[in-house]
Amino acid sequence: MQNNPKIVLLNGYGPISINNELLELYPVTTSHGAIGFPLKSLRAENVTIVTNLINFWSLTKKMKPENMCYLYAYGGLEDEDMEKIKATSIKST
Structure with missing residues (x-):
């Protein structure tokens, strides 16, 4: 039985690759607040x-212009979802 991918919201600054598509987060964040995707793969700094x-x-009010x-x-x-995320640094709040 195949599980459906987890639905995630993303915002921030910097380039990412989500589900093998390149995306610049800053324009999406400032225009729309966030963008949603099924999580198949994510690469970010x-x-x-x-x-x-x-x-x-509330993060959009506090964000600093850094690659995040x-x-x-x-x-x-x-754990299965975490394996789909590749980044230099991964933090949790």
Whole structure:
């Protein structure tokens, strides 16, 4: 039985690769606040996993212009999901 991919919201600064598609986060964040994707693969320089949706939405007011991809996952992330994320630095808040 194949599991459906986890749905994630992303915002922040810097380039990322999500599901093998290149994306610049800054224009998406400033125009729309965030963008949602099924998580099949994610590559970024830095990733911060935000576990609270309210905190995720408030980040746009506090963001510094640095290469950081903020990620919120509906239902949280499991080990299988974490293996899909490749980054130099991965933090959780």
